[in-house]
Amino acid sequence: MKPLAVSTIGLAAVMAASIGTAHARDQVRIVGSSTVFPFASYVAEELGATTKWPTPVIESTGSGGGMKLFCEGNGLDTPDITNASRRMKPSEFERCQENGVTDITEAMIGYDGIAFAQSNKNDDAAFTREQIAMALLEQVPVDGKLVENPYKMWSDIDASLPEREIRVYGPPTTSGTRDAFEELVLEAVTEEMEAYGNEGYANLRKDGAYIDAGENDNLIVQKLENDTDAFGIFGYSFLEENSDKLVGSNIDGVAPEPDAIGSGEYPVSRSLFFYIKNSHADDVPAMADYVDLFMSDKMLSDLGYLKGIGLIPLPQAELEELQTSVAERKKLQLSDLK
Template sequence: MKRFAISSIGLAAVMAATMGTAYADNHTREQLRIVGSSTVFPFSSYVAEELGTTTEWPTPVVESTGSGGGMKLFCEGNGMDTPDITNASRRMKVSEFKRCQENGVTDITEAMVGYDGIAFAQSTTNDPIALTREQIAMALLEKVPQDGELVENPYTKWSEIDSSLPNREIRVYGPPTTSGTRDAFEELVLEAVTEDMDIYGGEGYTNIRKDGAYIDAGENDNLIVQKLENDTEAFGIFGYSFLEENADKISGASIDGVKPKPEAIGSGEYPVSRSLWFYIKNSHAEEVPAMADYVKLFMSDKMISDLGYLKGIGLIPMPEELLNEWQEKVADRVELKLSDLK
């Protein structure tokens, strides 16, 4: 499987110079700027490469900043030094929408592009493993129940949580707090496990331990894959597309009895599944005319349908009826409302 990687190293300086000149000359910018989710990055990069190859527009710049980092940049304002589109591996938060509004970014269109599962993976040198969300939560939560009280997490090995699990040290490489994958993992695993436990007050508890068992590995999911090759006793958390691309090196744990497979992710049977998105800054439509063609291409059957190219690199397509609904919304540039996010 081929991954199109558009490096963000040094791009900030180049883009600043390029955008500044273009804006000073004619208040337009030919090159589209996209930021956001590391999970959506390979899909967005593929579309960007296709746009650059098949149209008159230069290949857009795509930067992997994390969903939260991308939202922050996107919501800074309407100036030509701000991104035109931000990718996200979870839906925009109410707080982010309000920040956009406060900074004058009031005309936003939301686009759903498909589904992804969060893999909890290990090196293929290990035997296949089946885990429950509760076991994963007990391994990673900052505080866990013991003898009727919440205590600092004492577990150092998986076998201490359940004797049927391997006698391996608990060590998990995962995304940072700016990542949509981290947000989704906390909601779908940690919060889902703890929200009905009286000891946590009947509310979801998502604090991850800070004693070294969980290792913040940054926004580069490929780096986590590389770490699992070298640290064969560790686990890693990242999007399904990275698992599929590296199936010869890493394998995903089944979670609550379900393996991370496209059919299970698309149906919601796999319990750690989420939707993938991008957000369009409509105020840039005239100044950045390439945006219209990029958005049209991304939302096309050619890219995100069941027969689309992006399925080949790990995107889980939407059902046809839902796909048509989102294609229409995006084509009409339906404005995102606060009520849509509640």
């Protein structure tokens, strides 16, 4: 098999060359999640190495950015597939429908945990979701009122936490990882604060404690190597890949480990997906072989290749059910997303 070397390129520029044409093409075009990118890249390299088709072009745009491109229309200048580290939102589905993208199949591929990690040069650290939220929320409760976040040091929140400045590198608003982190950590905590009557309480602070580090999770890894006082937020697969440099923190007493992520015991776990634009099936014949390969036991089972690079596999019975659904190109409905 060829080395895993799918490059992230300017997909928009490549697509521009085909605008205004309706000619079939051999190369699958994919956008979306940086978390799903390593798994999609592995499948793409395998397709290029073992079939007559060229290696698909993949761009890591973030889940939200990928959905936006995917839903622009049915023309062959739009992506065939978009990856997502969270489920498609109803608003995204409706945008697709408005633009004529009405035949979509959802493919769930497995699970991933969101790691809260730091340089392994530090002592291990453990947090509750509430402590993380108190560090990163724009507004927090103090003396019965919501106020601008006053915490500068982790130890200001709890004396048991590191005596280090609060500085967290994380993904941007277009990222599915950001969406999942906000839902599973911030919203889970702030649901209990509804009595304060402030709808903005789930916003991340903007005073430098949370640093938008872009869509490339490897850049966050590099930041943590150089900034050993900081923490970073990214998918578990990047933690496993860099276990010689980084260590993940326990959250609510549970370590970010495969069994805990797959069972849901680890509280910041989420499902991973890709979405197929079925209107491109005839004009992009390679897409069917790519999808079949991605959904195969060879890739997704407990003995599959993708487990080796950090994907947490689905239970076999659930995988078989999803394989059938995708093989039949089950049409996604708005009701599925609510």
